[in-house]
Amino acid sequence: MSDATSAGTAVGGAPGKTSKSGKERNASLWADARRQLVRDPVFMLAVLYILVVSTMAAFPQLWTGQDPRACHTDQSRIPPSWEHPFGFNIQGCDYYSHAIYGARPSMVIAIMATGGIVLFGGLMGLLAGYYGGWVDGFISRLMDIFFSLPFLLGAIVFLTVIKQQNIFTIALVLFLLSWPTIARIIRGSVISSKDLDYVQAAKAVGAGNGRLMFRHILPNAIAPMLVYATIVLGSFVAAEATLTFLGIGLQPPTQSWGIMISAHQVYFLADPWLLLFPCGLLIGTVLSFILMGDALRDALDPKFR
Amino acid sequence: MGRYVIRRLLQFIPTVLGTMFLLHYMTSLAIQFSGNPVRAIFGDRTPPPALLQSITERLGYGDPCLEQKGNPCFGLFFDRVSGVFLHFDFGIDLREQEVTELVANAIPHTLKLLVIAIVFEAVVGIAAGVWAGLRGGSFADNLVKISTVFVISVPIFVLGVVVREFVGVKFGNIVREQEWLPDVVAYGFFSPGFKPDYPFASLLIPGMVLGSVALATTARLTRTSMMENIRADFVRTARAKGLANKRVIGVHTLRNSLIPVITYLGVDIGSAMAGAVVTETIFNVPGIGRLVTAAAREGESSVVIGVVTMLVLVVLLANLLVDLLYAVLDPRIRYE
Numbered sequence: 015m016s017d018a019t020s021a022g023t024a025v026g027g028a029p030g031k032t033s034k035s036g037k038e039r040n041a042s043l044w045a046d047a048r049r050q051l052v053r054d055p056v057f058m059l060a061v062l063y064i065l066v067v068s069t070m071a072a073f074p075q076l077w078t079g080q081d082p083r084a085c086h087t088d089q090s091r092i093p094p095s096w097e098h099p100f101g102f103n104i105q106g107c108d109y110y111s112h113a114i115y116g117a118r119p120s121m122v123i124a125i126m127a128t129g130g131i132v133l134f135g136g137l138m139g140l141l142a143g144y145y146g147g148w149v150d151g152f153i154s155r156l157m158d159i160f161f162s163l164p165f166l167l168g169a170i171v172f173l174t175v176i177k178q179q180n181i182f183t184i185a186l187v188l189f190l191l192s193w194p195t196i197a198r199i200i201r202g203s204v205i206s207s208k209d210l211d212y213v214q215a216a217k218a219v220g221a222g223n224g225r226l227m228f229r230h231i232l233p234n235a236i237a238p239m240l241v242y243a244t245i246v247l248g249s250f251v252a253a254e255a256t257l258t259f260l261g262i263g264l265q266p267p268t269q270s271w272g273i274m275i276s277a278h279q280v281y282f283l284a285d286p287w288l289l290l291f292p293c294g295l296l297i298g299t300v301l302s303f304i305l306m307g308d309a310l311r312d313a314l315d316p317k318f319r
Numbered sequence: 320m321g322r323y324v325i326r327r328l329l330q331f332i333p334t335v336l337g338t339m340f341l342l343h344y345m346t347s348l349a350i351q352f353s354g355n356p357v358r359a360i361f362g363d364r365t366p367p368p369a370l371l372q373s374i375t376e377r378l379g380y381g382d383p384c385l386e387q388k389g390n391p392c393f394g395l396f397f398d399r400v401s402g403v404f405l406h407f408d409f410g411i412d413l414r415e416q417e418v419t420e421l422v423a424n425a426i427p428h429t430l431k432l433l434v435i436a437i438v439f440e441a442v443v444g445i446a447a448g449v450w451a452g453l454r455g456g457s458f459a460d461n462l463v464k465i466s467t468v469f470v471i472s473v474p475i476f477v478l479g480v481v482v483r484e485f486v487g488v489k490f491g492n493i494v495r496e497q498e499w500l501p502d503v504v505a506y507g508f509f510s511p512g513f514k515p516d517y518p519f520a521s522l523l524i525p526g527m528v529l530g531s532v533a534l535a536t537t538a539r540l541t542r543t544s545m546m547e548n549i550r551a552d553f554v555r556t557a558r559a560k561g562l563a564n565k566r567v568i569g570v571h572t573l574r575n576s577l578i579p580v581i582t583y584l585g586v587d588i589g590s591a592m593a594g595a596v597v598t599e600t601i602f603n604v605p606g607i608g609r610l611v612t613a614a615a616r617e618g619e620s621s622v623v624i625g626v627v628t629m630l631v632l633v634v635l636l637a638n639l640l641v642d643l644l645y646a647v648l649d650p651r652i653r654y655e
Contacts, residue, residue, distance in 0.1 A: 158330075159337035162635050166593035167611070167627045171342060174615040174623045175349035252474040259476045260600060261616045275477065282484040293477050301472035308468075 043237070047313040057309035060302035067299050070114050071121035080111035113291055115269040120299070123181055124250035127188035128243050135193035136239060139200025144208060144227050150201075157194035165191050166256070173262040184263055188250050199242055203235040237314040241307050248303025255296055271296045323646050331639050338631055340396060346624055347392045418625035421610060429595055429606035431519065435526025436591055440534040441584060447534075448541025448580075449573065452549070463542060467535035475594055479528050479601035486524060487511025512603040525602040529594050533587045540583055544576040551575075578645070585641030589634035 051057050070077055142153035168191045173179055207213065208231055216230050257263030258272025266273055271292040278288035451463035488511045494500060514521040548554060549572055557571045592608075599608035607626060614622035 155333060155337065158334045159341055162334055162338045162589075162638070163341065163631060164589040164593040164634060166590075166596055167630055168342075170596065170611055170615050171620075171623050171627050172345050172349070175346045175620045176352070248472065252472075256474055256476050256597060260597065260612050262612075275480070279480045279484070282480065283489055289480070293481070297473050297477065300474065301469070304468060304472050 043314065047310075050313040051309060054309050054313075056305055060305040060309070063298055063302040064306065067117050067295070067302075068121060070117040072118075074111075074114045074118065077114045078108075078111040080108040109274075109288070109291065112269050112274060113271070113295060116271045116274060116292065117295070117299075119181055119264055119268060119270045120251045120254050120272075120296075123185045123188065123254045124247045126181075126185040127192070127250050128247050130185070130189035131193040131196050131246070132239060132243050134189070135196035136200050136235075138193070139197035139202075140204055140227055140232060140235070142197065143201040143204030144223070144231065146205075153197070154201075157197055160191065160194045163191060165253070169253070169257055170260070170262055173257065179263060179265055181264070184254060184257060188253060192246065196239060196242055196246075199238050200235045203238055204231055207231055207234045241311040241314065244310055245304055245307035248300040248307070251296065251303070252300045324643060327639065327642055331635065335632065335635055336400070338635065339400060339628060342624060342628060342631070343392070343396045343399060346620060347395070349620075418622055418629075421622065422607060422626060422629060425605060425607045425610050428513070428518070428522070428604050429592075429599070429608065431522050432526050432529060432595055432598065432604060432606060433588070433591055435522060436530035436533075436594075437584060437588070438530075439527050440530035440537050440587075443530075444534045444537030445541050445577070445580060447538040449545055449568075451538065452542040452545025452576075453568070460542070463538055467539050470531055470535040475528065475532050476597050476601060478531065479525075479598055482524065482528050483511050483601055513605065522604065525598045525604060528602075529591060529598045532594065533584075533591065536587075537580060537583065540580050541576060544579050545572060548572045548576045582641055582645055585637060585644070588637045592630055592634065 138153050138157075142150040169187045172187045172190070173183065176183055213226060213230050216226055221230070254263060255270070255272035255275065258270055259276040261276070263272055264270045266277070274292035275289060275296070278285075278292075282289045447463050451460040454460055491511060510517070510521045512521070513525070553575075554567060554572055557567045562571075595606065596608035596611055598604070599606045600612045603609070607630070611623055611626050614620075614626070
């Protein structure tokens with residue numbers, strides 16, 4: 015979480031065309047990046063893991079035929095076996111199907127919140143950076159205000175008073191408290207590229223504000239935004255689990271990794287697998303997103319070539 | 320310098336008011352849409368209307384604007400702001416205890432926890448960062464790089480639970496069987512939760528858990544800025560002058576590399592406070608964080624809002640101090 019803020023800023027600047035010596039000189043930034051990423055084993059492994067988790071979230075029936083709500087209390091905490099690879103939880107439900115169905119809320123919340131901050135935060139950053147002046151002053155103060163609310167504390171306040179803790183309210187809270195970061199990144203890269211010659215040229219030819227912003231300036235800001243969005247997906251997955259663990263996120267009849275961890279934390283020494291499976295899945299997902307973001311940043315930054 | 324301080328102070332006031340308004344508006348909206356929070360005391364019982372009415376009035380939820388959806392309730396906001404700044408009044412909980420009193424009882428534990436966390440992350444993080452930064456590309460460098468990625472990707476509550484169970488319970492039980500160890504180590508340091516008998520020793524492990532997340536970022540920051548500075552001209556000059564290696568690294572390189580690290584540590588106080596919510600819940604430390612989560616679980620929104628308002632003020636003050644300190648540390652920094 016804490017590292018993510020500094021993530022995108024390094025890319026900044028104007029990527030544009032990088033003239034390279036040798037045969038590859040006419041490749042675009044994206045083609046170069048793609049070539050570098052495909053060769054990167056860490057990136058490919060992370061993508062593979064995320065694909066697996068995404069299919070768990072989208073089509074849980076593909077992965078398990080068991081119903082996570084078919085529980086028998088006499089099977090409570092039976093260790094893993096061949097037919098039930100993750101064993102049974104405290105209520106005697108099949109733990110493997112819980113783990114599979116538990117991927118969905120985390121991923122859905124993370125994707126909704128990230129989509130929200132990319133659209134809204136991106137727009138705010140674009141407007142602030144492009145128009146400057148009082149628009150920038152107003153949006154920047156607004157960002158300061160949202161920034162000064164530490165993430166977890168703000169989320170606790172909101173989820174306590176709203177009393178409806180479902181996927182949508184959690185995604186809304188994550189969105190509300192983290193859009194300023196992406197807005198700052200975009201604002202920075204818009205400011206650094208809005209006075210470049212090609213923008214001036216487009217303006218001289220008679221391009222309007224909208225065309226200048228979306229056709230000419232925004233594409234330069236896409237790379238840092240993409241890097242940050244990838245990393246933030248991971249931190250949102252972790253944030254959802256943390257809120258759920260504290261008892262103010264998703265509530266028990268739902269399947270979620272956070273609930274699985276918080277419900278079984280006291281059985282850790284007796285039956286460690288009850289904690290290891292959800293923790294492993296959670297950490298793997300967060301780690302994959304962070305590694306993907308790191309690899310993307312290296313690939314999209316012309317300075318590292 | 321003087322101009323910078325004044326502008327920074329002027330900027331501070333609207334941010335404080337704005338943040339307080341944001342908190343106020345979020346809670347008002349929530350009350351407007353999900354109903355009177357006083358009902359939470361009664362659970363599923365239906366209270367007599369007169370009783371409900373009087374408690375609502377006394378807790379300050381009686382304002383008619385809390386029933387109009389979308390109304391920002393400026394009147395209530397001004398009351399709250401003047402209460403906070405003129406009377407130091409952060410509200411009362413459902414048992415009519417002052418929130419300031421609840422916080423005063425809880426704050427010593429949280430402060431100790433924060434100090435342990437920050438000292439731990441500063442000392443270990445900077446040492447690891449310097450170690451890795453001086454030997455770029457070596458085994459030490461890769462070790463620090465890889466371990467920081469792992470520490471960043473483990474959510475703090477997972478780390479806390481695992482450390483509590485492994486170190487506090489499993490390893491602690493073995494330690495407690497050893498007769499020759501002093502009780503401070505066996506029952507204090509290796510205790511799975513906070514012990515009032517050992518108020519400092521039993522906070523060491525929770526503090527380290529809290530510090531470990533920012534530790535990774537501190538180490539990375541130190542590493543990068545060491546690597547940048549070691550190639551700088553002034554370091555080459557210092558070497559060319561024939562200064563001892565200790566002095567080149569310790570004074571010329573390290574001191575300049577620490578500027579971003581110190582800023583980060585200052586800004587991190589905010590997220591450390593938020594992290595304290597998690598660590599205190601896991602290790603059962605009776606500090607501010609546990610106060611907030613306990614109140615949140617019971618739906619006592621007045622306590623949550625009061626405490627969070629107080630914490631936000633502390634965070635904003637810390638940020639302000641860091642900015643001012645930054646200007647002192649680095650004379651190049653000027654407000655545009």
